[in-house]
Amino acid sequence: MRFVDEFRDSKTARAIAERITRISTKPAQFMEFCGSHTHALLRFGIRDMLPPAVSMRSGPGCPVCVTSTHDIDRAIAISRMPGVTVATYGDLVRVPGSRSSLEYARASGADVRVVYSALDALALAEANPSTDLVLVGIGFETTAPTIAASVVQAMRKEVNNYRVLSLLKRTPPVMEALLSLGEIKIDGILCPGHVSVITGMEPYAAIPSRFGVGCVVSGFEPLDILRAIEILAQQCEAGTPDVANAYERAVSIAGNRVAQDLMNEVFSPCAAEWRGLGQVKDSGLSFNPQYANFDATTRYAPEVAPAEDPSGCRCGDVLRGSCLPEDCTLFREACTPQRPIGPCMVSHEGACAAYFAYSTHT
């Protein structure tokens, strides 16, 4: 038996889904913050197992999706500078900027590489000392410590041609910004599992009392998610929102202190721009002064015009949970994975891509 099989057992899943149906007497709307949760909800068909009273909305937890058009334009501008190699993660290469994408920049001569980790990007810098390697660093608290580690290592090894364009984001400030907005009714949050491995449970502590919304940390397997939704449903029915950990095998109360220290050593919170939410205070990570040499923005200050999001694209609304992908008129018609208009259709963690790929409701 494979390790994951015990978390994908269909009998247990049905039993939990039946319990959720039994306890849900009134309509409840939960937000899965993380794109990987949206993906799992659709890939495993979990949405179809839930009772009609329980609905799920996607949140802003997809690092590719929340990266603003303006920041994409900056990354493209850097990729076109002479002597620069740009490295980035996964599907960011395909996200449309205002006039191009890193994928098109690569096709027209820019050196753009896809890497799996920041340490691979650092290795590329070491192997090609005559070029300047710029890692377009996107991601949340899950990715930030590994990028910080690559910077610390670059400093120690005196790798002088390694730089990071930090588009990193912090989860707690944006969760609060979203709840403060009060745009849609949220009865509970399915909190991101991987992020919580690093941050621990503390960031969620104030949310239940401040916003009357429960926070349950969930893993990414079907039984993890169903169990977390069951706890949210119980809290919601009882009117007792609380913080709970339904991913005990990976998440501790304190989180990963080593990773947190590493992140704080290299970065400090700063304001950051989010697609769909605009500027959010303290929600980004910028370089501490002693690491300024590794900051791509110190060395390259690409002048790019302010950018608007593509016309008609509702990625911003999708990321705030104020609509479902299917509510966007571009969805599946003008906007497809082959010709994506917004990032939520590009990224594998994007809500639109997940609905496009898996949803049989058409």
Next chain:
Amino acid sequence: MNTYEPAEVVLLAHGSGGSMGHELVEKRLLWHISNATLNRLDDSAVLNGHRRLAFTTDGYVISPIIFPGGDIGRLAVCGTVNDLAMVGAQPVGLSLALIVEEGLPLRTLDTIMRSVHDACGEAGVDIVTGDTKVVSRGQADQLFVTTSGIGLLAEGTDISGSRAQPGDSIILSGCIAEHGVAVMSAREGLSFRTTIVSDCAPLNGLVREMLAAASEGIHTMRDPTRGGVATSLNEIASQSHVGITIDESVLPIRDEVYSACDMLGLDPLYVANEGKLIAICAPEMAADTLAAMRGHRLGKDAAIVGQVSDDKPGRVVMRTRMGTTRLIQMLAGELLPRIC
């Protein structure tokens, strides 16, 4: 207002074997050279007036050129032999064209040519004509290989992507996603350790056994290379105007491949295979076909994984382990590992 107008250039994603590749072929290439034989878009052409003859060609640009379980030489022979096999043909001769980048170590070339020899031996075919060109550094990535193949079809064989019929059974010849994961594990910038090796193998021997057991019952065959099983099934569903349902719980996949895909965020259904085939056959012949496959070294893990229906033509769905149903789309763009 901001309208995104991408430049009209070829993207890497056009080469991924998914829907963008199809669009390039159908809208840009066939436009110029369309004809009835080519338009069937099967793995090999069956030449009009020479019903017994099959003809195919394929270019290989894999990086790295040597990977766990094989190299570009073995791949180039197996790929072309398999394209012939997918219309039911046995190979009678292959061509081999090499485009070599200056600076390629001769020892590497030796290794690759030995693989070509060995793979030809396994398939029972010879390289009967060839060509070699050398280009200056930077104009190719070490070595590009093109192989073409001519094959012979037995009487009564009529296998095509457009012949799948409602009620047919779908058989997969073995465990999926091994080639793609093995190559990815060897690729620069994506280093992770694994013991998984490519499944690259010539399938004509397996096909011979299948045809001997159920010649007229086999309607369609495909080797799910780039784009994986998901993309091949979508091609068949749209070429044959049928619906396809597969069952996740019976899909053959090795534990280590499943785990590697899980870790990288890849769906094994979209990962390339180079020694597997999908066969679609009449339901009454499914048991015989399966037995013949399981009796062959390359088909011992074969399984019936789904059915063809007349419901929602062109659409592929999967019954998940959870008992729910989800859509299986064609691959779009490049296959990329996830970031969080």
